[in-house]
Amino acid sequence: MPSLTSEKTNGTSHYIACDLGAESGRVVLGSLVGNRVEIEEIHRFPNHPVSILDSTRWDLLAIYRELKVGLRKIARRHISIRSLSVDSWGVDYVWSGASQPILIPPYIYRDARTQSFYARAVEDIGKELIYAETGVQFMMINTLYQLMADLEHCPNLLQAAQGFLGIADFFNFLFSGVRRAEVSLASTTQLYNPTQKTWSKLLCDLIRLPSRLLPEIVTSGTLLGPLHPEVEKETGLTNVQVIATCSHDTAGAIAAVPASELPDWAYLNSGTWSLIGVELRAPLLSPEARQAGFTNEVGAGGAIRFLRNIIGLWILQECRRHWEREGRIFEYQDLVSMAADSELHRSLIDPDDPRFVAPGDMPAKIVAFCRETGQPVPETPGQFTRAIVESLALLYRDTLSVLERLTSRTIRYLHIMGGGSKNDLLNQFAADATGRTILAGPVESTAIGNILLQAVAHREIHSLSEMRAIVRASFPIKQFYPRASSNWRSAYEQFLQIRKRQPYSLGGR
Numbered sequence: 001m002p003s004l005t006s007e008k009t010n011g012t013s014h015y016i017a018c019d020l021g022a023e024s025g026r027v028v029l030g031s032l033v034g035n036r037v038e039i040e041e042i043h044r045f046p047n048h049p050v051s052i053l054d055s056t057r058w059d060l061l062a063i064y065r066e067l068k069v070g071l072r073k074i075a076r077r078h079i080s081i082r083s084l085s086v087d088s089w090g091v092d093y094v095w096s097g098a099s100q101p102i103l104i105p106p107y108i109y110r111d112a113r114t115q116s117f118y119a120r121a122v123e124d125i126g127k128e129l130i131y132a133e134t135g136v137q138f139m140m141i142n143t144l145y146q147l148m149a150d151l152e153h154c155p156n157l158l159q160a161a162q163g164f165l166g167i168a169d170f171f172n173f174l175f176s177g178v179r180r181a182e183v184s185l186a187s188t189t190q191l192y193n194p195t196q197k198t199w200s201k202l203l204c205d206l207i208r209l210p211s212r213l214l215p216e217i218v219t220s221g222t223l224l225g226p227l228h229p230e231v232e233k234e235t236g237l238t239n240v241q242v243i244a245t246c247s248h249d250t251a252g253a254i255a256a257v258p259a260s261e262l263p264d265w266a267y268l269n270s271g272t273w274s275l276i277g278v279e280l281r282a283p284l285l286s287p288e289a290r291q292a293g294f295t296n297e298v299g300a301g302g303a304i305r306f307l308r309n310i311i312g313l314w315i316l317q318e319c320r321r322h323w324e325r326e327g328r329i330f331e332y333q334d335l336v337s338m339a340a341d342s343e344l345h346r347s348l349i350d351p352d353d354p355r356f357v358a359p360g361d362m363p364a365k366i367v368a369f370c371r372e373t374g375q376p377v378p379e380t381p382g383q384f385t386r387a388i389v390e391s392l393a394l395l396y397r398d399t400l401s402v403l404e405r406l407t408s409r410t411i412r413y414l415h416i417m418g419g420g421s422k423n424d425l426l427n428q429f430a431a432d433a434t435g436r437t438i439l440a441g442p443v444e445s446t447a448i449g450n451i452l453l454q455a456v457a458h459r460e461i462h463s464l465s466e467m468r469a470i471v472r473a474s475f476p477i478k479q480f481y482p483r484a485s486s487n488w489r490s491a492y493e494q495f496l497q498i499r500k501r502q503p504y505s506l507g508g509r
Contacts, residue, residue, distance in 0.1 A: 013460060016074060016084035016240075017450035018067050019249065020167060022108075022272060023047055025063055027070025028444070030451030032460060036474045039447055043070030049108045057105035058167070060094065064174060068235055075236035083241040083454050084175065084227070087249045087446060088168035090188030090297075091143045095150075095161045101174060103157055106167075109141035110358070117148040125206055127290065133200045135283045135296030136190040137309055143189035148207050163213045168247035175231055176224040176242035181215040184251035187298040192217075194283040194296050194304065220246045220300050221457040245453035246300055250275050250307075252449030255300035256442065257415045258472040261465055265413040266403060267307075268430075269445070270420025272314045274392065276399050277307025278407060292402050300453060301464055306407070308399055311351045313420050316388050318362035323381060330381060336425045338382025339389060345491040347375050347387040350499050351395050373498050393429035394495040400434055413437050417445035424478070431480040432488050438480040442471065 017028040017039075027043040045066035049056045067086075074081065095103040107113065118140040121130065127138060136142065151158065165173055166185040173179050186192045186199075191209075193200040199214050227240040246252040253269045269275040283296035283304050297305040320330060347370050349356070355365050363384055370377045370387075378384040400411055414436050416427060421440040431438045442448055448471060455461045461470065 013455065013458070014079055014081050015451045015454045016071070016081055017447040017454075018070070018084060018086040018171065019447045019450060020063065020086065020088040020171070021047065021249065022089050025066060026447065027067060027074070028447040028451070029074055030447070030454075032451070032455050032470075035470055037448065037452060037455075037470055038474070039444055039451065041444075042073050045069075050105070052105065055113070056108045056111050058092065058108055060102055060105065060170070064171065067171065068231070071231075071235040071237055081237060081240045082458060083223075083243045085243045085245040085450050085454055086168045086171040086175070087245065087247055087252050087450050088166065088171075088185075090166065090185060090248050090250070091141050091146070093143060093146070093164045093166050093189075094170040095157060095164050096170070096173075096179070097160050098162050100160075101170075103161055104154075107146065109146070113149045113153075114140050114142075114145040117145040117152075118142075121145060121148060121207075125203070128287070130190065130203065131290040132285055133193055133203050134190045135194055135285045135289075136188070136192075137293050137295035139309065144191055144203070144207070147191070147209060151208060158210070158213065161213060163215050165215055166247060168249075169215070169244070172224055172242055172244055172247070175227055177228050178224040178242075179215055180218045180222065180224060180244060182222070182244040182247035183217050183219055183298045183302075184300075185247035186215075186217050187296075188248055192298075194298060195285075218244055219302065220244065220251070221453060223457060243454050243457050245450050245457070248297070249446045251297065251299045251305060252447075252453065253417050253445040254279070254305055254449070255453055255464065255467065256445045256449035256471050257417065258439070258442070258468055258475070258477055259413075259415055263409055264411060265415055266400060266411045268396065268414055268416045268420075269418045270312055270416050270423075270426075271418045272312055272317065274310045274312035274396075274420070275307050276310065276396060276403075276414075277305055278403060278409065278411070280304040280306045280407070284406065286406070289406055292406065294402075294406065300449070300456075303464075306403075308402075310395060310399065311356055312392065313388075313423075315349075315351060315356050315362055315366075316385060318359055319366075319381075319384055319388070321359075322361055322363055328381070332423075335381055335385040336389075336423060338380070339385035340425055342380070342382040342386040344487060345390060345494070346383060347378050348394065348491065348495050348498055349387055349391045350495075351388075351391055352499070373501060375498075389423070389426045389429055390433075390491070391495070392426060393433035394492055396430050397434040397492060398496070398499075400436070411436065413439055416440045417442060419443060421478075424480075427478070427480045428483075431482045432485060433492065435482045437482070440478040440480065442475040442477070448475075 015030045299305045
């Protein structure tokens, strides 16, 4: 791979972060000046999956078109850009051929085709072996089960394929012409061995995945090369390098946690999903970790992101969409205000219940859950919202308790980043429920992490601790302190009883 210089122009360095989410994408301009970083959203666009017969796929061509719109907007500013990098959600992937970058439109992770293959993998291979090899939480959305479906249903596709790439790695390939799998994204597949630091040959052999289809893995901060000449021609950008930072958006967000070097904190990347965990030096592959539903994914500098994926604000997002279809339109702040005025601990749900994962009539699902567990049924949007945010806060407490037990750490602070960090009601409830200080922000942690990791690759920043100090100096962090209340203690006991009464098992619990 080519190397980067550490040159700097006029005291300011400019970088581009292409941040792709499951609902929207953004092109962000980052400017590093001394020990501060500034970000500016240049272009935002919706990311709408497309229904094709009985499947749902990502519209890669639309995403690529919109990314280039953002790059053209930046080019018109006539400023020197050092590099760009793409990050995205995990588990989904693109099949590419030698001459065709896209062989088929990729499935979205919520597509139902993986259900039977998840069950088959658990029965034929076993959870113990899969977890010992990968340390990844068991979820039907994982790449492992998607690939098993492709191997059985699309043999002709695999014959034509040169390999697969995660979503962000695929767009980095389009921008640079270099096919590589960045390790943070590879580690979400449930095919990566974090101990051996390579693809799991054992699992690939067991599912009969040919090794020729596995892309070469690179570490975060790898220079892929200059922007492809065709992209330069289309966008007007010149002399721009393409870097694989942390291709997985959560890994980039965690790299930007404004935390101290003491191991007394946990992180929560709050959005559609809530990803809550700690950083470790080595994977934790114990049976207890597997049974508790924790995952070992790779972060910046090779750190292990020991975390649990739990449903986050998706439940509220789906409620809001349902009300919109009924002609009742609410802004999120309106729902939060109504929730603040609603009765304390009237109704609780278990966000881990599988019924809340699929889209649909979410208010009806909440009503059914409350009836099944003998609780009052929410009747107003405020009561529904309060039930959701209180239940999430209680699930945070439960998860932190398990984290402390598994890692033998004492967690005093919870850093909440991402879009959910703007929800002050949930932040305060999290402080009250967990009994810990909540440090909320920055909101744009993924884009910030992407930009600063590019600066690390250029040797403008020399360590993760220096990077986090820059985040602390650049963005306001709101603090929420726990308020003493016996109500939350009794609510937690009620919450645990509700979880015990449910007949399902998720994530190995």
